[in-house]
Amino acid sequence: MPRLLCVILALVCGLLAAPARSAPADAGEALALIASGRFPDIEKGVDLLARSGNTHAQAIIEALRDGRLAVAADRRVLIQQDGGRWSDAATGDALAEAPAAPKTVRINNRIRRAVEAALGALTLMAPDAEARRQAAEAVFRSRDAAALSALDEAIAREEVPYIKRLMGEARAAILLGDAGASDLQKLEAIDILAARADQDALALLRAATQGSPVVSAAAEAAVASVEQRLALLSMLQNVWYGLSLGSVLLLAAIGLAITFGVMGIINMAHGEMVMIGAYTTFVIQEFVRSHAPGLFDWTLPVAIPMAFLVAALVGAANERGIIRHLYGRPLETLLATWGVSLILQQAVRSIFGPTNREVGAPSYMAGSFDLGGLAITYGRLWIVLFSLAVFAALMVALKATSFGLRIRAVTQNRRMAASMGIRTPWVDTMAFALGSGIAGMAGVALSQIDNVSPNLGQSYIVDSFMVVVFGGVGNLWGTLVSALTLGIANKFLEPFAGAVLGKILLLVFLILFIQKRPRGLFALKGRAVEA
């Protein structure tokens, strides 16, 4: 039944709109009317001009509004350009010499309104699609009933479907607020706005619930459906934000999961590897800026392997120089690596200064697009994809290469692996370098969304530990699940509890969770009772 109603309404609407289309009039006739100097004629002329489709129409009307339109002694209409030069309104050609005693065309308030309506209609019918889109949205926001006739004509002419839809929505918004519109028109408007289903439409529909019984019932139903849709959208948006936060956590934690899993030690300097990766990006960008500004978009693809190398080297040096001597003493390792992290932080602070450093975003990281009502920024999208790619690459490296096989063997049973001839110290160094390198790559991604400062690593270290401990040691799938879960949980708690309280709740939850499952969500099964 409602569908039938819609069809009928659409037909009625089409019939109403059709006669509104008028034949293009000659610009000369309109100009003659304007040149007459009588207010009613000028108004008629403006209207004619707006409908004429003349290429100079907009320039002429704007000149009229600004008081730059004048009539020469030979009754030609002239436009005064910047710098006092004149041009012929009908042709747009510049005049060689200044005319004798041009008389400015004066206007009153009535004409001023006609001029505004005409300009709105002209942009609604502008040749540029983007201008038409903006005009349609402007009308939607202003809901100016005066624009209705121009809008009808623009809808009839419009050929781009989505702009036509926007104009229809603008028309619906005007009709819904118009006391003179019939209930039928209003019902049609409600359907259109319910299909738009965003906050603006919701506000308009809420306002419409005060109307006649039929209209208000329809408006209430529409409000309910729009609210439902908006709730769903905001949930999806939260999931997306959560995924994006989770992928950042994944990047920061996955390297930690390797070092913690393989060697059972806590690397407190892990966050500083992330920081080193971010500063590597900064250095590369500075170099490119000063030597080859045209290649700026290539800085990130270059920075990723470079950050991996730099962080991996620092990590390997850390392992060879310090951690190697502390095997079997995990708590001491924790302290020593904390010392390393302090030194690295201070070193970066001494070299680059304590303030935030600007890391620019390449063109493909900027901007956003709309996916069924979800606003998705390219930067976040790339980071999600990047972290999943890193995860996949790491998975392949661990499952399909002999190096990965050795790492897995040492993770599961160090002594047995050593007995089978695996050089465990070498595996340790390589695994540590790998974990640090991945942290470095995480730094490249973080440089795009966070402040690059010497404290960058510190802000992620507690979070990444939580991810690793929650997911379970020695299991990368656990890390993936735990990072995404924590990210999404964080974003869902935020609207209810606020960002800080949400984070506190999450930490408390994790502390309690560890009591229940001390080895994490996906613990390795084995006979090792205690390390």
Next chain:
Amino acid sequence: MTRRPLILALLDGKGAVFLGVLAALAVLVPLSNLLLPEASPLHVPTYAVSLLGKYLSYALLALALDLVWGYCGILSLGHGAFFALGGYAMGMYLMRQIGPRGVYGHPVLPDFMVFLNWQELPWYWHGFDMFPFAALMVLAVPGLLAFVFGWFAFRSRVTGVYLSIITQAMTFALMLAFFRNDMGLGGNNGLTDFKDILGFPVQAQATRVALFVATVTALALGYLVARYMVTSTYGKVLVAIRDAESRARFLGYRVEHYKLVAFTVSAMMAGVAGALYVPQVGIINPSEFSPANSIEAVVWVAVGGRGTLVGAALGAVVVNTAKSWLTGALPELWLFALGALFIIVTLYLPKGIVGTLAEWRDKRRATISAKPAEVAAGAAE
């Protein structure tokens, strides 16, 4: 086997020296500050008294940490939280003592509450106008938190690095919580601008000296309590748990109970340390909860020597003196020095200053006592 008198059991050589030094400080520093003229080279200025008092309250925190880490193997990265909680309890008492002398002159509400348009005192602020209640809370709040936290953690056998990580998460969560204005504890700015303690003005010279003496006394008492705990049978089990937890459990000891007692007592000692720290420094704010502070306390213990008690206190004083000097003289170098300290101590001085000295002494004694035996063996041939 006859039992030694308690006092002798508590006072081995190190302990006697330690308590002697504390007693000397408690007598000489006030005398020098109050009686000697300022021009005298032996005069200790008042700011130095408070500074020393601050170091000694850190020493008490280190002592508390050494009790759980050195003797029970629990590396707590959250002891700063207990310290700060004790400090906040004392800070709340001091805030209530301001009374109507605040900037806004409200008879009951502290300034920051008036500023936030609060109409009445939150329930948890009641009672803090009385010193005995506040003193009880200094012990009870950290103790209760440690008891509940430890109850769950030890019962589920969360050990080693996992325990360290969740204690760190605990202090991090508390830091975030205390930064919130809604918490009703001063938010970002914390509690400050204190006026009186027990009716005496906090800034006065005599009060500062009294606070110093109180800190020295608390440190001595804390040492005796900790020493009593570790020399008793209970302490022997504690060490057994540290060295082989599973074996101790298989021998029939309720490991979690032993750990829980040590953890709770240690948290209370940390709370007292915080309570003494606040009036001498004049402020308590949420940054005291930051994980970095807790880890720094761990390095004091490591530098002094874990499992020695005296060493922990010594480490706290030495490291903090170095910190005060370096942050004044060469600010950029401090973090390098602290970082290097972490690395050097763990790599080359695993027993810390006191532990290493004791080792040398034992070696020398061993060689001295071995010599006559060699001579005797040579003569016999």
